[in-house]
Amino acid sequence: MAGSSLRSFIKDVRSAKTVAEERAIITKASAKIRTKLRDDHLPQEKRRNNIQKLLYLYVLGEKTHFGQVECINLIASDDFADKRLGYLAATLLLDGTQDLLTLLTNLLNNDLSHPNRYVVSLALTTLGFLSSSELARDLYPDVENILNRSKDPFLVKKALQCVAKLILKDATLLEVFQPLYLVSLLQNRSICTHGVLLSITKVLQSILSSYPQYQNSIKQEDSTADVSGIVTELVPMMPELLTILQNLNTKNFEPEFDIQGTSDPFLQCELLCTLRMFFQVCTSISVSRIDQYVNKFGDLLTQIATNTDGSKNCGQAILYETVRTIFSLNMEQPLRVLGINILGKFLSGKDNNSKYVGLNTLLHVVPQEPAAVQRHRKFISRCLRDPDTSIRKRALELSFAILDEANIKELVEELIEFLKKASEDDKSLIVYTVENLVTAFNVNQSVDQNWKLETLVTVLKLVGPFITAEPVSDILISINNATDSRHRNEVVRDMLKISLDKSRQDEVTEDNVGWRIATIWCIGEYGGAVLQGGQDKVVSESSLSEYLVQQQKLCDKSENKILHYILTATLKLSTHINDPGCIEALRQIVVSHTKDADLMIQTKSVQYEVIFRQPSSVKKVICEAMPKFEKKVEPEVPKNLVTLSRTKSAQQEPPDVLDLLGDDAGTSSGPAKSADSQPQSSPADLLADIFGTDGNGIIDATSNKINAPQTLQIPPESVKVHESASVDCFVRLVSCSMGIAQLELYLKSKESIQNFQTFCAVPKTQKLTLSQIHPSNSLEAGQVARQNLKITGSGKLKLRIKLDFMRHGTNDNQQFDHKFDQTL
Amino acid sequence: MTHIKYFVLASRQGKIRLTKWYYSYAASEKEKILKDLTPLVLSRKAKMCNIVEYSDHKVVYRRYASLYFICGITPEYDNELLTLELIHRYVETMDSYFGNVCELDIIFNFSRAYEILNEMIMCDGSIAESGKAEVLQQVKTMDTMESNDNLDRVLS
Numbered sequence: 001m002a003g004s005s006l007r008s009f010i011k012d013v014r015s016a017k018t019v020a021e022e023r024a025i026i027t028k029a030s031a032k033i034r035t036k037l038r039d040d041h042l043p044q045e046k047r048r049n050n051i052q053k054l055l056y057l058y059v060l061g062e063k064t065h066f067g068q069v070e071c072i073n074l075i076a077s078d079d080f081a082d083k084r085l086g087y088l089a090a091t092l093l094l095d096g097t098q099d100l101l102t103l104l105t106n107l108l109n110n111d112l113s114h115p116n117r118y119v120v121s122l123a124l125t126t127l128g129f130l131s132s133s134e135l136a137r138d139l140y141p142d143v144e145n146i147l148n149r150s151k152d153p154f155l156v157k158k159a160l161q162c163v164a165k166l167i168l169k170d171a172t173l174l175e176v177f178q179p180l181y182l183v184s185l186l187q188n189r190s191i192c193t194h195g196v197l198l199s200i201t202k203v204l205q206s207i208l209s210s211y212p213q214y215q216n217s218i219k220q221e222d223s224t225a226d227v228s229g230i231v232t233e234l235v236p237m238m239p240e241l242l243t244i245l246q247n248l249n250t251k252n253f254e255p256e257f258d259i260q261g262t263s264d265p266f267l268q269c270e271l272l273c274t275l276r277m278f279f280q281v282c283t284s285i286s287v288s289r290i291d292q293y294v295n296k297f298g299d300l301l302t303q304i305a306t307n308t309d310g311s312k313n314c315g316q317a318i319l320y321e322t323v324r325t326i327f328s329l330n331m332e333q334p335l336r337v338l339g340i341n342i343l344g345k346f347l348s349g350k351d352n353n354s355k356y357v358g359l360n361t362l363l364h365v366v367p368q369e370p371a372a373v374q375r376h377r378k379f380i381s382r383c384l385r386d387p388d389t390s391i392r393k394r395a396l397e398l399s400f401a402i403l404d405e406a407n408i409k410e411l412v413e414e415l416i417e418f419l420k421k422a423s424e425d426d427k428s429l430i431v432y433t434v435e436n437l438v439t440a441f442n443v444n445q446s447v448d449q450n451w452k453l454e455t456l457v458t459v460l461k462l463v464g465p466f467i468t469a470e471p472v473s474d475i476l477i478s479i480n481n482a483t484d485s486r487h488r489n490e491v492v493r494d495m496l497k498i499s500l501d502k503s504r505q506d507e508v509t510e511d512n513v514g515w516r517i518a519t520i521w522c523i524g525e526y527g528g529a530v531l532q533g534g535q536d537k538v539v540s541e542s543s544l545s546e547y548l549v550q551q552q553k554l555c556d557k558s559e560n561k562i563l564h565y566i567l568t569a570t571l572k573l574s575t576h577i578n579d580p581g582c583i584e585a586l587r588q589i590v591v592s593h594t595k596d597a598d599l600m601i602q603t604k605s606v607q608y609e610v611i612f613r614q615p616s617s618v619k620k621v622i623c624e625a626m627p628k629f630e631k632k633v634e635p636e637v638p639k640n641l642v643t644l645s646r647t648k649s650a651q652q653e654p655p656d657v658l659d660l661l662g663d664d665a666g667t668s669s670g671p672a673k674s675a676d677s678q679p680q681s682s683p684a685d686l687l688a689d690i691f692g693t694d695g696n697g698i699i700d701a702t703s704n705k706i707n708a709p710q711t712l713q714i715p716p717e718s719v720k721v722h723e724s725a726s727v728d729c730f731v732r733l734v735s736c737s738m739g740i741a742q743l744e745l746y747l748k749s750k751e752s753i754q755n756f757q758t759f760c761a762v763p764k765t766q767k768l769t770l771s772q773i774h775p776s777n778s779l780e781a782g783q784v785a786r787q788n789l790k791i792t793g794s795g796k797l798k799l800r801i802k803l804d805f806m807r808h809g810t811n812d813n814q815q816f817d818h819k820f821d822q823t824l
Numbered sequence: 825m826t827h828i829k830y831f832v833l834a835s836r837q838g839k840i841r842l843t844k845w846y847y848s849y850a851a852s853e854k855e856k857i858l859k860d861l862t863p864l865v866l867s868r869k870a871k872m873c874n875i876v877e878y879s880d881h882k883v884v885y886r887r888y889a890s891l892y893f894i895c896g897i898t899p900e901y902d903n904e905l906l907t908l909e910l911i912h913r914y915v916e917t918m919d920s921y922f923g924n925v926c927e928l929d930i931i932f933n934f935s936r937a938y939e940i941l942n943e944m945i946m947c948d949g950s951i952a953e954s955g956k957a958e959v960l961q962q963v964k965t966m967d968t969m970e971s972n973d974n975l976d977r978v979l980s
Contacts, residue, residue, distance in 0.1 A: 010932055045977075051937065059842060059934050061858065079977075081970040088938055095848060118966050128947030154962065157953070161946045168948070195953040202950060205825075256955050259909065266826070266913075266954040269906050273825035317905035321825070324903075352873035357904050388872040 006052040018526070030057060037070045048074065048082060051089055064093050068100055074105050077123045080119070083111075087122040091129040101130060105138055111114035113141040120146065128165045136166040140173055147181060153193045156185070156724055164206040171214040174207065180234040186240050194257055194267050197244065201267075201274040204234065208277040212284070228285045238278065238293050242300055245271040249318075251305050265314040269321040272304075276325045298331055305338050310345060316354045320346075320361070337372045340365065344376035354389055359383060359394035366401045373402055377690055381414040385421065386592045392418070393429055400436045405444045412437070412455055419462045434459060439472040450487045453479065457491055457518075461498070461507070464514030469561065472514045476521055477629050489533055492526045495519060500547055501538050510554075517565050520551055524569030527627050528576025544573060544584040552589050560598055567601070569592065571608045575616060575623045587612050712775070712784040714746045721818040726751050729816070731799070736822045739761040741797055743789040749779035754806040758787060761800045766793030766824065797822050825903060826910055829881060829896035830857070831941065833930065838862040838889045841930055842937055846949030847896075857896070865892050875904050886911050890927050909977040910951060914944060917956050921963065939963050 009029060016022035036042055036050050041086075054067040071093055074086030094100060111123035116636060148724060167173050182200055185191065192200075209232060218225045248263050248271070257264035265633040275297060280292040290554075304322050309315040323339040330336075343365075346358030359380070366373050380402070383395035396418070403411050415433055422430050425558065437459065441452050456475045464472075482488040498504050499519040508515050523544050530539060548570050555563050567590060574586045590612060593605035611622055718732035727749050734742040745758065756777040762768045771788035779785055791797065797820040804813045830849075833842040842860055859878075864878060865885045874916070876883045878896075884907040885894040893911045897904065915925070917940055922929040930937050943959045946952035953959050 002900055007932060014931070055935060059840070061840060061843075061855075079973050081967075081973045084966060084970060085935070088935060088942070091942065092844075092938070116969075118962075118969065121962075124944055125947070131947075136840075161952055165947050193958070194955055195958060198951060198954060202946070256957055259913075263910055264954050265906060266951045269903055270951070273901075313905055314909050317903055317909055320905055321903050352871070353875060353908065354904060356873040356875050387869075390876065392875060429891075738964075 004058060006049065009053050010056060013056075026060065027055070029053065030062060033057070034066050037067055043798075044077070044079070044082065048085055051085055054091055055092065058092055064704050068093055069103075072100060072103050072107065075104070075111075080116070083119060084122060087126045090126055094130055101132055101135060104130065105135060105708075108135075108139055109142060110139070110140065112146065117152060120155055121158045124155075124162045128162045129164055129295055131162075131169050133170045136170040136173065140166055140170075142174070144176075148587070151191060153191050153196050155192060157193070157195040157199045160203050161197070164199065164202040167203070167206040167210055168188075171210040171217070174210065174214050174227075174230055177230075178205070179207075180228055182234065184238050186237055193800075194264055197662040198267055198270055201270040204237075204274050205277060207231075207234070208274075208281045211281055228287070230460070231281055231285065232287055232289075235282070235287060236279075238275075238290075239296075241271060241275060241278075242293065242296055243273070246300055246303070248258070249300075249307060259314045260312045261309055262312065262314045262318065265317050268304075268318050272318075272321045272325050276328060279329055286574070294582060298335060301326055301331065301335060302338065305335075305342060310342070313351065313353070316346065316351070320354075320357055323361060327361075327368060330368065333369075334730060336365075336369045340369050340372035340376070344379060347379035347383060351392060352386070355383060355386065355391055356388075356394060359391065359398050361395065363398050365397070365403055370402065373398075374407070375377075377402065377407065377411070381411075382412060384418040387424065392426070393432075396429060396436075396526045398439065403440050403444075408440065408444055408447055409451070416455070416458060416462070419459060422463070422466075424466065425686070427466050430463045431468065431471065434463060434467050434471040435474075438471060438478065441478065449483050453482050453491050455487060457495055460514050460518055464512035464516075464518075465509065467514050469517075472517055475514075476518060478516055479518075479522065480626055481628050485529070485602060489526055489529050492522045493530050493533065493539060495522060496530065496544070497538050500543050513559075513562070516551065517562060520548065520565045520569045521560065523548060524572035527569075527573045529625075531576060541577040541579045541582050545579075545585050548573065549585055549589060560601060562603055563593070563598075564604065566606055567604050571611060573624045574612065575619045605631060637770070712746070712786055714748060714784055715744075718744070718746060722801070722814070722816040724814055726753060726812065727803065727805070729803070732821065733820060734796065736820075736824065739792055739794060739824050741791045741822070741824055743791065745789060745801070747773075747785045747803070748780070749781060749783055749785075751781050751807065752779070755780045755804075756785065758790065759802040759804065762791055762793075763795050763798060764789050765795040766797075791824070796820075797824055826906055826945075826950045827898045828907065828910075828945070829898060830863060830949075831945070832858065832878070832894040832896075833937075834862050834865070834892045834894060835927060836866070836887075836892070838866060841891065841927070841976050842934055842941075844938065844941055844945075846945070846947065860894075861894055865894055874908060874930050882910060884911070893932070913954075913956065914941065916971040917944065917959055920956065920960055939966070940958075 010551075012025050012029075013022060016025055033053055034777050036046065037054075040056060042050075046282065047070070051067060051070060054064055054070075058064045067089070070569070071086050071089035074082045075090060077083060077086065079297065082422050090104070094104075108127055111119050111550050112127075114120050114123070124143065127135065127143070140163075143162050145157050146155055150156055150159070165179070182203060186200060188798065207230065215227055218227050245268060248268050252258060252261070252263040254263070257267070259265060267813075279290065279297065280747065301322055305319065308318050308322075310319050310457050319342050323342050326335050326339040340362070343358040343362050346354040347362075349355065362373055362380075380395055380398050383391050384399065386392055386395065396415075399411055401413065407539055415437065419430065419433060425523050440457075441447060441456070460472070460475055479488065479492070482491075496519065498507050499515070515614070523697075527544050527570050531544070535541065548566055551562070552566050552570075555566065561727055568587045570586045579582060585610075590608045591603050593601050594609055596602045596605060611619060614622075715732055718730040720728060721731050722729035730746040730748070732744045732746070736742075747756070747758075754777075756773060756779060758770070758773070760768055760770060769790040769792075771790075774786045777785070789799075799820075800817045801816070802813060802815040804811070806812070826933040829845070831842070831844040831846070831882045832840065832944055834840050840862070843854075843858065845854065850859060861883065864883065868876065868885075873885055875886070875888055882897050882899050882902075882904065883894060884897055884902075884904050885892055886908055887893075889898060893915065895907050895911060918930070918937065921936070922933070926931065940959060940963055943962055944951065944953055
């Protein structure tokens with residue numbers, strides 16, 4: 001391969017049979033190029049040859065850093081072929097951050113005033129690609145020179161492109177740039193080819209987009225400075241730009257720029273975009289003369305919207321840009337409706353790309369013109385059935401964006417149709433749909449509740465296999481909260497019929513986990529009500545129990561979640577049926593899990609087993625149907641209350657706690673301590689508040705009742721540390737070693753007290769953690785509450801405790817100290 | 825408006841044939857994009873739209889024979905439909921330059937493919953020249969100058 005050409009190198013790489021072989025060839029060549037380039041006596045032609053190979057390595061994605069200096073050397077050559085290759089290599093291999101750029105500055109400087117226009121153009125192109133802010137400042141005068149001298153459209157075009165980039169790189173160039181140059185250039189028709197016009201728009205875009213930032217930076221130095229002159233001097237270009245755009249859109253003289261009957265869509269779009277930016281910036285700095293052009297621009301947009309042939313992609317591109325302009329400038333309503341209708345036409349067409357951009361844009365403009373978007377609902381729904389996922393996704397998003405109370409029924413029908421056809425590939429879309437459907441139902445409260453329930457059950461049946469636990473519980477909440485319980489029972493009965501009837505088994509597949517969970521849950525909650533409505537061959541005491549037994553057998557280790565549902569349903573169902581055989585079968589389900597490996601399940605089973613043994617009057621109360629569940633609204637209300645009361649107590653607390661330690665020797669100031677203990681006691685309040693106040697609807701009736709009967713006993717080894725008319729206090733030291741002490745505080749009330757709170761303080765060298773008060777912060781006479789304390793640190797173990805509570809409707813507090821024998 | 829972030833040519837087998845970056849990505853980002861792009865685009869079915877969302881931007885692509893022409897675009901500025909026109913214009917220009925262009929032309933003459941691209945798309949990824957004839961003329965003139973140089977060298 002020695003001295004071989006680029007062509008044979010490429011051939012070699014291509015002829016490699018395996019990846020390893022290809023790799024070997026490339027590595028060898030790379031090493032060879034590296035050595036060759038290092039050789040100072042290498043003939044120029046060989047040098048060029050090697051740089052060409054280096055570029056091929058770049059295309060292959062190989063490392064090329066070792067050739068960077070050599071690229072710059074090639075640029076220094078007088079040979080045009082060398083220069084051309086050198087500049088190409090520089091634009092590809094160098095990036096704007098390297099020190100090598102300083103080497104380039106001189107070369108570029110020379111070439112920018114080279115007699116050969118192509119050398120100048122290559123230098124300009126390269127400067128554009130590699131410009132750093134230093135290069136921008138250093139070489140801007142040279143570029144400006146070209147603009148001032150040259151009448152060659154090719155060079156003017158290249159120089160303007162370069163200026164556009166330089167301004168973006170260094171906004172302070174706005175100070176030196178002469179806007180009037182552009183104004184006069186635009187009037188000189190002999191120079192203004194399409195390429196030059198494009199580059200004029202580029203410079204304008206650069207000025208307009210870097211202007212706000214530039215203005216801010218100037219204002220920071222001098223708040224009275226006014227730099228808006230840069231923009232106002234450009235305003236005279238406005239009529240000229242409008243005319244050019246109008247002529248382009250209406251007349252089509254130049255075959256060179258014609259694309260399928262549309263005249264230069266590239267230039268039309270760039271002009272639209274530039275004008276859009278122009279109006280945005282001018283409005284933001286309130287240029288007075290701009291108003292007269294706004295109407296004219298509006299007329300022109302209407303004209304473009306009506307005249308452009310939207311049957312081809314290039315026409316659609318212009319229409320699309322027009323619509324974006326209309327909405328980003330928030331033009332008048334007729335224009336906005338026109339814009340929406342253009343997008344509507346995109347949706348009705350066959351081309352997928354225009355459908356995609358149509359949906360995408362509609363989604364953004366729904367807030368601006370909701371009614372007009374509604375009118376195209378038919379086509380939006382049609383896109384739900386499109387074979388392309390990204391179009392279906394957009395259509396779904398848009399459907400939810402336009403959903404309101406008036407159209408919810410029709411739209412949901414469409415969505416159900418969509419779900420029916422959806423496959424496993426659409427999993428994310430299905431989840432998206434279900435989540436949004438539930439939200440939509442929550443937002444549009446006025447919707448027919450019965451229909452809503454039926455819809456949700458249908459949805460569950462369709463998509464149960466694909467959705468996660470979250471939407472399933474959302475649906476369960478909706479069933480739970482149904483206002484018409486008679487209708488709900490009917491819906492549940494229909495659900496059960498599908499699940500229980502062997503002949504209808506193929507309607508719901510076994511992998512429909514969502515459906516299974518819902519059925520199990522409904523058996524628990526509404527089994528009794530459904531059975532009361534009458535038993536038949538399909539729905540009977542034995543069939544319901546049988547279903548649970550079967551489901552429990554189906555559950556394997558991975559489905560513990562379902563098992564939780566089964567256990568609760570089992571317990572609940574058992575209170576509603578009379579057949580002893582069935583009850584025993586249900587009890588066996590619970591019993592079989594009392595030694596389950598999963599701790600949660602085991603605990604649950606053991607507790608449920610206990611309840612099973614209770615007389616049915618007790619059981620019935622425990623296992624009543626769930627109260628109405630407000631998932632989103634209600635929990636926030638008590639939370640706010642809690643934070644309110646927390647801040648209140650926080651305000652009161654510090655002096656108290658400070659006071660607590662006031663006379664303690666060695667602990668002169670308590671703020672650190674109070675800061676320590678305060679947040680720890682606060683969460684306890686918070687939890688206590690949430691769990692303590694009855695009737696805020698989120699407490700699981702079952703768990704509450706289980707806890708209540710277990711009355712606490714004061715362990716015999718605990719020490720009485722405080723005695724008063726309303727409360728006795730005991731402390732037990734559980735453990736004390738390795739700098740950690742565990743304590744249990746027992747409070748025995750002698751009368752009914754509420755809102756019980758404890759504030760504890762320890763010496764400065766120690767740190768205290770309080771648990772919440774168990775079982776609750778309200779005690780009846782003779783009841784005992786427990787609180788766990790954990791103290792870490794060192795020193796003598798001593799406590800100061802303040803008790804705060806409500807007694808006979810008035811606040812009371814008591815304070816006491818206790819010293820232990822132990823030392824941490 | 826066009827404001828593309830990169831222009832990539834990939835074969836149906838997933839081989840990269842040309843890459844041009846208009847946005848300053850770090851080397852590792854470039855590598856990741858190139859690695860992700862081909863499977864992303866190749867997995868698309870013929871009837872799907874030519875716009876794909878990828879990472880923080882969008883990708884517009886079109887297939888011509890065995891080659892995929894892929895552009896990364898800036899969603900806020902770029903006009904997806906116009907990007908498709910831009911790709912088409914590039915293909916047309918190369919078709920005129922090479923005369924019925926095929927993948928092999930681009931593989932062996934990749935530097936010419938770059939030259940044409942540099943005449944068409946300027947440094948910030950927007951279109952620089954919408955006239956096909958103008959692009960071809962400039963590239964061909966430079967070709968002639970290059971070969972004149974070579975001739976001079978042989979004669980001297």
